[in-house]
Amino acid sequence: MRGIVTVVGNDRVGIIAEVCTLLASMGVNILDINQTVMQGFFTMTMLVDIGNTETPFETIHSSLKKKGEDTGLAIRIQREDIFNAMYKV
Amino acid sequence: MISHKEILRTLAMIDNQHLDIRTITMGISLLDCAHEDIDECARRIYEKIVRKAENLVATGCAIENELGIPIVNKRISVTPAAIVAGSCRADDLTPIAVAMDKAAKECGVNFIGGFSALVHKGFTEGDRRLIASIPAALASTERVCSSVNVATTKAGINMDAVALMGRVIKETAALTAADGGLGCAKLVVFANAVEDNPFMAGAFHGVGEPECVINVGVSGPGVVHSALKKVKGASFDVVAETIKRTAFQITRMGQLVAQEASRRLDVPFGVVDLSLAPTPAKGDSVARILEEIGLETCGTHGTTAALAMLNDAVKKGGVMASGHVGGLSGAFIPVSEDEGMIAAASGGTLTLDKLEAMTCVCSVGLDMIAVPGDTTAETISAIIADEAAIGVVNTKTTAVRIIPAPGKVVGDSVEFGGLLGSAPVMPVHQESSVDFIGRGGRIPAPMHSLKN
Numbered sequence A: 001m002r003g004i005v006t007v008v009g010n011d012r013v014g015i016i017a018e019v020c021t022l023l024a025s026m027g028v029n030i031l032d033i034n035q036t037v038m039q040g041f042f043t044m045t046m047l048v049d050i051g052n053t054e055t056p057f058e059t060i061h062s063s064l065k066k067k068g069e070d071t072g073l074a075i076r077i078q079r080e081d082i083f084n085a086m087y088k089v
Numbered sequence B: 001m002i003s004h005k006e007i008l009r010t011l012a013m014i015d016n017q018h019l020d021i022r023t024i025t026m027g028i029s030l031l032d033c034a035h036e037d038i039d040e041c042a043r044r045i046y047e048k049i050v051r052k053a054e055n056l057v058a059t060g061c062a063i064e065n066e067l068g069i070p071i072v073n074k075r076i077s078v079t080p081a082a083i084v085a086g087s088c089r090a091d092d093l094t095p096i097a098v099a100m101d102k103a104a105k106e107c108g109v110n111f112i113g114g115f116s117a118l119v120h121k122g123f124t125e126g127d128r129r130l131i132a133s134i135p136a137a138l139a140s141t142e143r144v145c146s147s148v149n150v151a152t153t154k155a156g157i158n159m160d161a162v163a164l165m166g167r168v169i170k171e172t173a174a175l176t177a178a179d180g181g182l183g184c185a186k187l188v189v190f191a192n193a194v195e196d197n198p199f200m201a202g203a204f205h206g207v208g209e210p211e212c213v214i215n216v217g218v219s220g221p222g223v224v225h226s227a228l229k230k231v232k233g234a235s236f237d238v239v240a241e242t243i244k245r246t247a248f249q250i251t252r253m254g255q256l257v258a259q260e261a262s263r264r265l266d267v268p269f270g271v272v273d274l275s276l277a278p279t280p281a282k283g284d285s286v287a288r289i290l291e292e293i294g295l296e297t298c299g300t301h302g303t304t305a306a307l308a309m310l311n312d313a314v315k316k317g318g319v320m321a322s323g324h325v326g327g328l329s330g331a332f333i334p335v336s337e338d339e340g341m342i343a344a345a346s347g348g349t350l351t352l353d354k355l356e357a358m359t360c361v362c363s364v365g366l367d368m369i370a371v372p373g374d375t376t377a378e379t380i381s382a383i384i385a386d387e388a389a390i391g392v393v394n395t396k397t398t399a400v401r402i403i404p405a406p407g408k409v410v411g412d413s414v415e416f417g418g419l420l421g422s423a424p425v426m427p428v429h430q431e432s433s434v435d436f437i438g439r440g441g442r443i444p445a446p447m448h449s450l451k452n
Helices: A015-025 A057-071 A081-087 B004-016 B038-053 B056-067 B081-087 B094-107 B125-140 B159-175 B182-186 B221-229 B236-265 B286-292 B303-319 B339-346 B352-358 B377-394 B434-438
Strands: A002-010 A029-038 A041-049 A074-079 B021-028 B071-078 B112-118 B144-152 B156-158 B187-191 B212-218 B269-273 B366-372 B398-405 B413-415 B422-424
Touching: A002 A015, A002 A057, A002 B004, A015 A029, A015 A041, A015 A057, A029 B004, A041 B004, A057 A074, A057 B056, A074 A081, A074 B056, A081 B004, A081 B236, B004 B221, B021 B038, B021 B056, B021 B236, B038 B071, B038 B081, B038 B094, B056 B071, B056 B236, B071 B094, B081 B094, B081 B112, B081 B125, B094 B112, B094 B125, B094 B144, B112 B125, B125 B144, B125 B159, B125 B182, B144 B159, B144 B182, B144 B377, B156 B159, B156 B377, B159 B182, B159 B187, B159 B377, B159 B398, B159 B434, B182 B187, B182 B398, B187 B377, B212 B236, B221 B236, B221 B286, B236 B269, B236 B303, B286 B303, B286 B339, B303 B352, B339 B422, B352 B366, B352 B377, B366 B377, B366 B422, B377 B398, B377 B434
Parallel strands: B021 B071, B071 B112, B112 B144, B144 B187, B212 B269, B366 B398
Antiparallel strands: A002 A041, A002 A074, A029 A041, B021 B212, B144 B156, B187 B398, B413 B422
8 A cells, every 4th residue: 555645844954854764663665755845835745655564554644643743844644545536537 | 656736736625625525424224123112113223223333433534544535424324214113103203213313422423314204295104103203303312314305206296295394394493492493404305305315414315225335425615616716717618627627536536435435344335426515614615616607796697507507517527536426416505504605695695586596406405594483384385395396397306404493583693503504594475375385285297298
């Protein structure tokens, strides 16, 4: 199963490193990263593999959410399926 | 990989445009719960609902978390209670509603639909007892919704039932007067009712349905509105195309949720209901879409045409996105549940007569409309008859959910809270329909040739 992690908020040093470290600690493999900064506003989307980790989706979901709350960023993970459903025929 | 832009567009839809799944509704057959002893019948109903739906809410929440899309309501619809409880010897069928209410609370769902009767061609004894029990049932329960089908295109209009429902609505308002007549917000009078509608208050699980089924209702007026803001001044061809594209995306999401819920609960998938269901929240209004199309205020001249196009485009866009489409599919126009409709009705532009015209082309009918508390039962019945005639002649579902708000007059407002919103009390015609309703009998089914 694959997921999409999104991180949105004010840009600062180390955001990518922090999120990647957290994902690595849960055994989540990052397949692709895309990020932009527009007028100081940071947005990152990551395609991740959550099929080969023993960490349950719920734990990954809540850990990312907590990380977001601690750092003032909006971080979430959603299954890739929802985007495929909406944009691929 | 899906593009960065598409991902962010979806997040904007969820965060800023109220994109959500409005409801996952589990339909449950209660046909095997019939028993001549009403307490035993109620016990069986409670036990079956709880057994079938025990994991519904938890499953809905899990899907919500994984897909990151809000699933606002998890609900249950059951076999019309008049059919199940027809075998009970008791006159008062309120205990059946109480059992449904208790089961809904146990399962954690906010509404359960199906305290219903289908009487378009006539009443069974069970139908009569159920309809007589509606006021007390709605007054003594919190989550139970009731509906009565009084007409179909094939059977015509049961005018005895129409007359009866006017009185039942008045009685329900009186018994729930302390809450502004709230009971009437949970009571729908239908023509051409559908068996797989997931939306309340009119949901019931038809007798042609399987043992248990999952139906999903999508929403998304805010997303359509937002998409239309980007095509200001463009022709109707562009407007229709934009609505279709948006409806397609919304429905694909609904289909995904329906499949997930069906798989996890091991219950067959029934339909996706492609509806634009507004809420009282700002930015989640069907009226504001009509205004975005070019009307100064919803209800002015042009509203019916704009709504017809919106309703049609939603269906065209959605139908390819789902394996099975059903329910009420289209644009809902519930006055109290739509911030723009409330404003238009309060300002006097949106009238009952205009709403009636709009129901010729929208998905359902006169919905969540408050009228003065002294409106007579016969006037309410006549409003129902008009609405039923529109449905019967046009081969579409129509409905009336009207609240004669006790003690209220035109200009007042009734607060129902939550998704039910607040309803401005709208004027009705003062001229009498008593003799019309007093005739009784049936209006014959219309013919379907010589169309003019």
